[in-house]
Amino acid sequence: MRRSRSERTLQAKSHRRTILLVAAASLALLLAVTAAVWAVGVVRGGGPGSSAGERADITPDLNLLAIETTPALEATAALQATGSVPTTVSLATPIEVPDVTGKPIAEAELVLKAAGLVVERRTTTQVVAEESQVVVVSQDPSAGTVVSAGTVVLLRVPATGKATAPAPGSLIVCIDPGHQAKSDARKEPIGPGATETKARVMGGTTGTTTRLPEYEVTLQIAMNLKARLEAAGITVVMTRTTNDVSISNAERAQIANRAKANLFVRIHCDGSTDPSITGITTLYPASNSWTSRISGPSKTAATTIHSAVVASTGAVSRGLSPRGDQTGFNWSQVPAVTVECGFMTNPVEDKLLASPHYQDKLAQGITNGIKMYLGAN
Structure with missing residues (x-):
């Protein structure tokens, strides 16, 4: 159509x-x-x-x-x-800082980076031969602190290289960080030739608030002290630099003897059934058949160090205490003291003892006292 x-x-x-x-x-x-x-x-x-x-x-x-x-x-x-977009934890995510003290540095860095934290190393004056021997001496912030992602965690670690021998005629201090990770309840004589015995070494007390073991805190303070003494030109010999050791109290004293140390300094923390008790006590060998030669100079060292550390920290002074029952004293042939740095059974002092800032005060006070005793000012 x-x-x-x-x-x-x-x-x-x-x-x-x-x-x-x-x-x-x-x-x-x-x-x-x-x-x-x-x-x-x-x-x-x-x-x-x-x-x-x-x-x-x-x-x-x-x-x-x-x-x-x-x-x-x-x-x-x-x-x-x-790498253009970060794959780490969100900056708004709260993170509890892992405990890496005493761990090999490679493992510590992996753990912290996996948690979303940034790692920064600071070397102490301690020297080890190889990187594989480097372990974390202390960390800041301390384990358990809640931070945000990207927070820098400062790790104090030994330097690597060849250690130098003590210079002839130099001042030598032997530092003994008290206790160790595993107790050894086997018996040893409390002094050379003694029939009375005590456990070789115990694990120590534990922080009632921080839950940190005494052996860990004493090592942190001891390594801090070591760095300060070496910076002052004093040679330092350590009885231990890690927690996983098996060294009895008598053996620790013998390390100081072999080193011909001018002073044997034992670092401990205190404990009590009364959580209100706080303060610093400094022990020295009472005069007996083993210690009569060193008791006098030990008391002089204890007096000087105690005054200096109390002044540095502002802690309560619990005074000096002569002890004749201490295996670590009775086996020592050189002047010896024990600094009880505070009570881990007191909630406030327990937190202070775990604090790097307070540990600095303790270490500096002990350093000041040692230098005065040795005439190294």
Whole structure:
């Protein structure tokens, strides 16, 4: 049937609209594909500013539409792989600082970094031969402190290199960090030739608040003291530098004897059934058949050191205490003292003893007293 002129005009307009709609849809599809491919190029290292050889080919490929279904997730993963997006814990996440004291440095750094913390090393004056022998002496913030991700944890560790022998005629101090990780209840004579015996070495007390063991705190204070004495030009001999040892009290005194130390300094913490008791006590050998030669100079050293450490810390002074029952004193052939740095059974003093800042005060006070006793000022 022959259509009228008006019908033919309407049909032509309809065809033109259809062609325009198809063209617009095709153009939109082309632009979408191009944008998706360009995004892939950016993620893969291309994009504006890249050389022609580095840019992805942006020729439209409808197959890419199947790949780019979740471009935001794909891009984030790719950026994380290149290090552009951090994969660590969110900065808003609270983190409890792990305990890495006494651990090998490589293990300590892995643990802290995995927790989202930043590690910074500080070397002490102690020297070990190889990196594999480096263990963490102390950490700041201390274990259990709650911090945010990205917080710097300062690790004090020995330096590596060749240790130097003591200079002839130099002053020598032997430091004994009290106790050790595992008690040894086997018996040893309380003095040379004695029939009376005591346990070789015990584990010590434990902080009622911090739950830190005494042997850990004494080692931290002792290593701090070592660094300060060596900075003053005094040679230091340690009975132990880690917690996992088995050294009896008599053997510790014999280390000081063999070193011909000018002074044997034993670092301990105190404990009591009364949690209100606080303060510092300094012990020295009472005069007996083993210690008669060293009792006098030991008391002089104890008096000087006790006054200095109380002044440095502001702690309660519990005075001096002569002891004839201490194996570590009775086996010593050199002047000896024991500094009981405070009560781990008192909640406040327990926290202080775990604090690096308070440990600095303790170590500096003991250093001052030792220097005065030895005439090393």
